[in-house]
Amino acid sequence: MKKAIVYVNQFFGQVGGEEQAGIEPQLHEGQIGPAMQFQKELDADVTHTIICGDNYMGSNTEEAVDRILDMLSGKEFDIFLAGPAFQAGRYTVACGTVCKAVKEKFGVPVVTSMNSETPGVDMFKKNMYIMKGGNIASKMRQDVKAMARVANKLLNKEPVGSADEEGYFPRGIRHQTWLADGKPASERMVDMLLKKLNGEPYETELPIPKRDLVPIAPAVKDLKQAKIALVTTGGIVPVENPDRIQSASATRWGRYDISQTEALKGGVYKTIHAGFDPAAADADPNVITPVDALKVLENEEVYGSLHPYFYSTVGTGTTEAEAQRMAKEMVPYFKEDHVDAVIMVST
Amino acid sequence: MKLEIGNFYVKDIVFGEQLSLRDGVLTINKEEALAYIREDERITEAELYIAKPGDKIRMCPVKEAIEPRIRPDGRSIFPGYTGDLAKAGEGVTYALKNCSVLVVGRHWGGFQDGVIDMSGEGQKYTYFGQLNNIVLVADTNEEFERNEQQKKNDALRRAGHKLAEFIGACVKDLTPEDTEVYELGGMIRRDADVEKLPSVVYVMQPQSQMEEMGYNDLVYGWDMNHVVPTVMHPNEILDGAMVSGSFMPVSSKWATYDFQNCPNIKALYKEHGKTINFLGVIMSNLNVALEQKERSALFVAQIANSLGADGAVVAEEGYGNPDADFVGCIVALEDAGVKTVGITNECTGRDGQSQPLVTLDEKCDAIVSCGNVSQLIELPPMETVLGELQALARDGLSGGWADDEILGPSVREDGSIIMENNSMFCGDQVCGWSPKTMKEF
Structure with a gap:
């Protein structure tokens, strides 16, 4: 059986709320909080849960990351999961920070989940699979399932589908792919043309990122x-x-x-x-x-x-x-x- | 203008006594055909093969593809190229369907040449993997370009076009199985129920980047580098007015076969009178200097406006530098109030992380995307190779390399290959076949 390790914050690690946000990283054997559901959904054993306070991670990032990496040294694991972090700003940054460090140091795949309205998304979406998560913790089951679906593909070395198909934030990577229905470009062109001519919504196959141009300031007068x-x-x-x-x-x-x-x-x-x-x-x-x-x-x-x-x-x-x-x-x-x-x- | 294309469906190809098509079986007298090819004294070596879907055949370096055709009234099928200038797009043309003439270098390839597999994983990468192909493998005495990365491939390409006409002649006196009719009258004074539909032009940007003559696409034998955008009747393109050139990384290429069968034109024709009023084609180009690009964009937008087009479709035969023409043309059309859809491929790099087009503009808000030129493709060895596989690694094909620190050479000792999509022959099918798209990962 393959092995997984899960990272959560003080709240989901069942240590406590905001008053416990300063706690240092802890490594526990077995599954705590969301790790229990991961154990059910994953094609892997969740062997450990790491808990760290969001404030501690935020204000002592380097030290927190170093200690977590130390805790993981020598542990066997095939995948690392963090969150789901929902709409909790600091937690999303913590999940991204830890996942990035773990991926770089141990070369294992990492998966996390965040709501689109959080800072962690833009900071880390190019570095890892971040599932598009819910905005409140009641979406836990659904977000864990989504993470596990991609994690299982990674564990089983199956190809992970496109961002749209799998529900993760696009990582700034574009690849060619064969359409399931084989619909030729000429027919896709006609569909798009008719919709555009008739003012109906359509989806371009090459979205152009919006450019946020700042006009050049007028010259200093004096x-x-x-x-x-x-x-x-x-x-x-x-x-x-x-x-x-x-x-x-x-x-x-x-x-x-x-x-x-x-x-x-x-x-x-x-x-x-x-x-x-x-x-x-x-x-x-x-x-x-x-x-x-x-x-x-x-x-x-x-x-x-x-x-x-x-x-x-x-x-x-x-x-x-x-x-x-x-x-x-x-x-x-x-x-x-x-x-x-x-x-x-x-x- | 009314064009009737009489179709003859080729189910099998064999070599035999007499050039003929009977019950779907195309028989070719090999020696007779080769003798005809050798009439061009530049051809030093020539052989014919048959490559059908499922055959364990890999071809490299592939230079051109042409649909065999004949005009019963004796006009050339490529006026101004294989024969005298004459009007294309009107009257009757006979075509051998599911069938193409492929031209493959016996030894030498170049930047603009590519690979076709007839079976296995590689088959799906090109349109020609699903056709019954007559394969001319030949060499020439064109010493001046033997070791050039950019080759005109003039003798070989002309041999292919002539062979397509030579073979097509076998149906000259037969009755086609079915006939496609393409008829489009003047752009004005059409029926009221057609005129009330949104009017659309198809803007083609065929390859014309080379300043030296002999490499670019031709219109009635005239180099596309030397034109400013003009109006053409769609039938002319379907009927041999355009001949493909020998310049771009080949996954972006529109083979002559692609012009003859242009799916984008056929798709717009199909909608004509139902959902759109298809006005016709604006034939533009892809020259390299910025001023030439801007001039072409100005012409296209002006013509579209003058014709009263509500919508336009722009397709480019290339990527990189031509992206500037493509984006510039779409922006000019949108600025002129013409609702525009673009069709292109992308170059996002092997890791998929590069900017998809050289230049971007938010006005390009409706793009059909057909593939990534730099996608890495690894294919197992193939039983039979037509041509010389080593050309992929040795001769500077756009998607091949002699060696690489990590990937090794493009062509391995066991005959397996690793290459970029760049060298898949007409692989991105921007002319309209493409079953591929691009997705975010």
């Missing part, structure tokens, strides 16, 4: 009076990375005081960006975050003044939704200091 801020997605941070910004798929950002700094020095600042060779930026962080040049131009009165902080995150793999959220969190600081323009340095 540069001599303007207050300028500096933002980068190049991952320049103080060497100790105090805000623990991730090296890829970032969800965190930081702002760092440069009011007394004439230039960013190597050894004091570095890049934590995993998407390019860091050598040049580590040696001279100004190549990505040009504090040196801006200070010179400020002294030469080319522009008014420099906002006293620079802002930094990592762009590689970061979802548009996360980038948008982080920008929205930065904006109040700019407004408070009456910043007129932002220089956005990408890599």
